[in-house]
Amino acid sequence: DAKTTQPNSMESNEEEPVHLPCNHSTISGTDYIHWYRQLPSQGPEYVIHGLTSNVNNRMASLAIAEDRKSSTLILHRATLRDAAVYYCILDNNNDMRFGAGTRLTVKP
Amino acid sequence: GAGVSQSPRYKVTKRGQDVALRCDPISGHVSLYWYRQALGQGPEFLTYFNYEAQQDKSGLPNDRFSAERPEGSISTLTIQRTEQRDSAMYRCASSLAPGTTNEKLFFGSGTQLSVL
Numbered sequence: 001d002a003k004t005t006q007p008n009s010m011e012s013n014e015e016e017p018v019h020l021p022c023n024h025s026t027i028s029g030t031d032y033i034h035w036y037r038q039l040p041s042q043g044p045e046y047v048i049h050g051l052t053s054n055v056n057n058r059m060a061s062l063a064i065a066e067d068r069k070s071s072t073l074i075l076h077r078a079t080l081r082d083a084a085v086y087y088c089i090l091d092n093n094n095d096m097r098f099g100a101g102t103r104l105t106v107k108p
Numbered sequence: 109g110a111g112v113s114q115s116p117r118y119k120v121t122k123r124g125q126d127v128a129l130r131c132d133p134i135s136g137h138v139s140l141y142w143y144r145q146a147l148g149q150g151p152e153f154l155t156y157f158n159y160e161a162q163q164d165k166s167g168l169p170n171d172r173f174s175a176e177r178p179e180g181s182i183s184t185l186t187i188q189r190t191e192q193r194d195s196a197m198y199r200c201a202s203s204l205a206p207g208t209t210n211e212k213l214f215f216g217s218g219t220q221l222s223v224l
Binding site (some may be wrong): 032034037043044045046049085087091094095096097098099100101 | 139163
C-alpha cells in the first residue's frame with residue numbers, strides 16, 4: 001500500500017504562512033494526493049487535492065514535487081481557526097486511508 | 109438530505125450485545141466509506157462500497173464486524189457481541205464520483221459507541 005509520512009506536530013504564528021509537508025515516496029502514477037483536516041470535536045473535512053500540477057482553492061494551495069514523491073499544503077495566512085489535524089492521503093483506487101496526520105497549533 | 113446523516117448520535121451498550129449503526133449518504137453519492145476513530149488518533153479505514161457492492165473490507169477488525177448497503181444508498185455497520193475495545197467514534201463518509209477529479213469525501217457527524 002502506498003503510504004504517507006507527516007510530522008506529528010507543527011506550530012505557527014497567527015497570520016503567518018504555514019507549510020505542511022508530506023512524503024509519499026511509493027506513490028503510483030494514478031494516485032491523487034488529498035488533504036483533509038479535522039477540527040477539534042468534528043469530522044474530517046476536505047481541503048484540497050491534486051495529481052501533478054499545483055492547485056489553489058479558497059482554503060489552501062497544494063504544491064506537488066516534480067517527481068510526485070512529496071507535497072506541501074500551504075496555508076497562506078494561518079488563523080486560530082486553522083488549528084486542526086491535517087491529513088495527507090493517497091487516493092489509491094478509492095482506497096482512502098488516513099494516517100496520524102500533523103497536529104497544527106496556531107499561536108496568537 | 110443536505111449532508112451525510114448518521115444515527116444514532118450516541119450508543120451505549122453492554123458487552124456482548126449487538127449494535128447496528130446507520131449511515132445515510134448524500135443523495136446520489138456512489139461511494140460510501142466506514143471509519144473508526146479512537147480518541148487522539150486518525151480515522152481507521154474499515155470498509156467501503158461503490159453502489160451496493162462492497163469493494164474492500166480488509167479494514168474490518170474481525171468477523172464480528174460486517175457492513176451492508178443493499179440498495180446502494182443507506183448503509184448499516186453491524187458489530188456483533190460487542191467488546192469494550194469496540195468503543196470508539198464510528199464515522200461514515202460518502203463521495204460522488206469515485207476515481208475522478210471529483211473524489212471528495214463528505215463526513216457525517218459520527219456515532220459515538222460506548223461498550224460497558
